[in-house]
Amino acid sequence: MFIGSERPSGGQLREAQMVWTCAEEGGWRMKTELPGRPQWRFMDVVKEDCRGLVSLLPGFFYGFFFFRHVRRSERRLTVDFCPIDLIYVIWLFFVVAAWNWNVWLIPVRWAFPYQTPENIHLWLLADYTFDFIYIIDILVFQPRLQFVRGGDIVCDKKDMREHYMTTERFKMDIISLFPLEVFYYFTGVNSLLRFPRLLKYMVFSEFNDRMESVMKKAYIYRVIRTSMYLLYSLHINACLFYWGSDYEGLGSTKWVYNGKGNAYIRCYYFAVKTLITIGGLPDPTTVFEICFQLINYFVGVFAFSIMIGQMRDVVGAATAGENYYRACMDSTVKYMTSYNIPREVQNRIKTWYDYTWKSQGMLDEQELLIQLPDKMRMDIAVDVNYAIVSKVALFQGCDRQMVFDMLMRLKSVVYLPGDFVCKKGEIGREMYIIKQGEVQVVGGPDLETVFVTIRAGSVFGEISLLAGGGGNRRTANVKAHGFANLFILDKNDLAEILVHYPESEKLLRKKSGHGAEADRPEPRQPPELLNVRLWRFGDVGARFSVSELVWTAALCLSLCRKMLTKDKKPEEKEEGKGAKTVIPPRPDTPEMFKAALKVTEQAGIEGTFAKLKKVYRPSEAGEAQVGQHHHITSLQLQGRKDR
Numbered sequence: 001m002f003i004g005s006e007r008p009s010g011g012q013l014r015e016a017q018m019v020w021t022c023a024e025e026g027g028w029r030m031k032t033e034l035p036g037r038p039q040w041r042f043m044d045v046v047k048e049d050c051r052g053l054v055s056l057l058p059g060f061f062y063g064f065f066f067f068r069h070v071r072r073s074e075r076r077l078t079v080d081f082c083p084i085d086l087i088y089v090i091w092l093f094f095v096v097a098a099w100n101w102n103v104w105l106i107p108v109r110w111a112f113p114y115q116t117p118e119n120i121h122l123w124l125l126a127d128y129t130f131d132f133i134y135i136i137d138i139l140v141f142q143p144r145l146q147f148v149r150g151g152d153i154v155c156d157k158k159d160m161r162e163h164y165m166t167t168e169r170f171k172m173d174i175i176s177l178f179p180l181e182v183f184y185y186f187t188g189v190n191s192l193l194r195f196p197r198l199l200k201y202m203v204f205s206e207f208n209d210r211m212e213s214v215m216k217k218a219y220i221y222r223v224i225r226t227s228m229y230l231l232y233s234l235h236i237n238a239c240l241f242y243w244g245s246d247y248e249g250l251g252s253t254k255w256v257y258n259g260k261g262n263a264y265i266r267c268y269y270f271a272v273k274t275l276i277t278i279g280g281l282p283d284p285t286t287v288f289e290i291c292f293q294l295i296n297y298f299v300g301v302f303a304f305s306i307m308i309g310q311m312r313d314v315v316g317a318a319t320a321g322e323n324y325y326r327a328c329m330d331s332t333v334k335y336m337t338s339y340n341i342p343r344e345v346q347n348r349i350k351t352w353y354d355y356t357w358k359s360q361g362m363l364d365e366q367e368l369l370i371q372l373p374d375k376m377r378m379d380i381a382v383d384v385n386y387a388i389v390s391k392v393a394l395f396q397g398c399d400r401q402m403v404f405d406m407l408m409r410l411k412s413v414v415y416l417p418g419d420f421v422c423k424k425g426e427i428g429r430e431m432y433i434i435k436q437g438e439v440q441v442v443g444g445p446d447l448e449t450v451f452v453t454i455r456a457g458s459v460f461g462e463i464s465l466l467a468g469g470g471g472n473r474r475t476a477n478v479k480a481h482g483f484a485n486l487f488i489l490d491k492n493d494l495a496e497i498l499v500h501y502p503e504s505e506k507l508l509r510k511k512s513g514h515g516a517e518a519d520r521p522e523p524r525q526p527p528e529l530l531n532v533r534l535w536r537f538g539d540v541g542a543r544f545s546v547s548e549l550v551w552t553a554a555l556c557l558s559l560c561r562k563m564l565t566k567d568k569k570p571e572e573k574e575e576g577k578g579a580k581t582v583i584p585p586r587p588d589t590p591e592m593f594k595a596a597l598k599v600t601e602q603a604g605i606e607g608t609f610a611k612l613k614k615v616y617r618p619s620e621a622g623e624a625q626v627g628q629h630h631h632i633t634s635l636q637l638q639g640r641k642d643r
Contacts, residue, residue, distance in 0.1 A: 080144045092207040098130035102197040109191035111239035169202050176200040219318030230307045237271035254282040255289050275300035329353045356414050381407040392459050398504040409493040415480040426474045428464025429491045437484030442477050
């Protein structure tokens with residue numbers, strides 16, 4: 001056999017073929033420098049080259065291994081395989097590699113003179129190695145593949161085997177191993193007899209599905225796969241062109257392959273120019289060449305257009321999110337332009353679009369999850385946001401399922417630098433959890449004085465969220481220091497959740513300062529700086545509750561009043577026949593309360609609270625003792641009253 005430029009062309013072709021015929025009749029092998037396609041037979045190869053005996057090994061190998069050890073292997077191997085397991089996906093890779101060996105090389109070995117008596121043993125060894133992979137897949141993996149029946153995953157060995165044997169795939173797998181190689185004795189080693197191996201195409205489809213589900217960017221694999229489709233169509237056309245050139249005679253006309261250079265590369269170049277309709281090829285002269293070229297052009301137009309369409313769909317699916325972002329931004333800009341929105345506002349809106357897309361890769365993450373069931377949405381929300389919310393001190397100690405339900409209601413919002421998250425006096429309907437970035441509590445006449453900076457992991461706005469009645473107004477101005485990504489929890493959503501978790505509701509109200517005093521009259525609102533509560537990671541003690549101090553002061557004054565008036569007995573009034581007092585006279589203001597009011601007037605409200613904050617720092621033990629003392633005092637007073 002001869003490859004490339006070793007084969008003569010034109011008038012020498014007939015002489016070369018005659019020499020080959022004489023060689024066959026004389027019984028001696030043709031020399032390698034003579035042209036032509038040797039039609040040697042299978043037994044000739046065995047006689048001429050002892051290495052051809054390798055072709056007989058597969059029969060002995062199959063008979064020895066699969067009839068003696070398959071049953072023993074089945075007894076030992078009791079493992080079943082899940083279709084999405086990594087080990088099964090890896091095995092599919094090897095099966096697809098065996099299938100691609102046949103898909104790509106069967107046409108090459110049939111058309112090009114690359115299969116010679118000198119290397120036939122290597123070709124046969126590779127063929128039967130990949131056939132062995134086919135058999136392992138049929139006997140070991142497919143009968144142990146789990147499947148779904150009636151909503152249940154079936155793992156029984158017998159059921160899995162019976163299910164596989166009733167599928168269409170089992171029939172195609174058996175046909176793909178039909179031993180047409182027995183005809184090698186009559187036709188020689190012809191690769192076309194291995195055509196049934198191509199019928200195992202279902203494994204290729206399954207492997208594509210598994211790869212798309214495993215890869216993070218599946219569109220990359222789709223682009224590669226579509227490109228391989230195009231390359232394979234060119235590959236088949238190159239094989240057909242060489243076959244047509246050999247049929248007409250290498251170098252017999254200008255249109256056919258002239259036998260120079262590398263045969264495969266030259267023919268592949270012709271296929272590219274033909275299917276992609278580049279042009280610049282010699283005109284066909286014979287009827288065979290004209291018909292061949294017409295079919296080439298006709299198939300090339302449709303095949304290439306289909307490939308381009310698939311590539312467009314793949315790229316379009318990969319960039320669908322970005323296209324949606326561009327469309328939304330363009331529509332918003334068009335709307336603002338039509339209504340003459342100020343340029344500064346337009347720039348801020350464009351900045352919001354740009355930052356949201358770059359930081360999240362989407363505009364609204366809820367749109368992606370709306371089609372999922374609630375259980376899967378909760379799993380995703382827990383994996384993404386639970387690590388942040390679990391570190392918030394306000395929710396520590398609450399029911400775990402309550403936190404999971406709350407994660408389903410959180411909404412992510414991005415604030416630009418300088419945007420006010422909330423303003424003093426507004427009706428508070430949301431609570432904020434800082435996911436990323438920083439916010440600042442500001443005040444002063446120009447709202448430029450920074451009181452405190454709240455960082456990621458903190459929560460604010462819970463006072464307005466948990467307060468009832470008229471106590472849900474914002475008490476501070478909060479604005480974003482830079483780009484801030486916040487979680488927002490609506491008041492109505494939290495109320496719907498806490499209905500099912502009363503213990504968690506009590507705990508939240510206790511932490512936020514709206515527990516025991518929920519039914520008491522609300523005290524006067526203190527200054528905004530003192531009313532800010534900061535909740536950091538586990539920093540529960542670092543908070544200052546003004547309402548508790550005011551209530552404690554009022555309780556102390558009430559106890560002092562009772563102690564001052566406990567020895568006084570009410571004057572007995574004689575019943576008279578005159579006019580009765582309908583409205584009793586107002587009692588005098590206690591001296592202790594007058595003293596407290598005098599101190600307040602002198603020091604001012606802020607100074608009074610500052611003194612209370614400085615003095616009111618009892619330890620836990622002190623708090624317990626004070627509470628016990630108050631309880632004992634109350635019991636003593638109650639006992640005296642009863643006596």
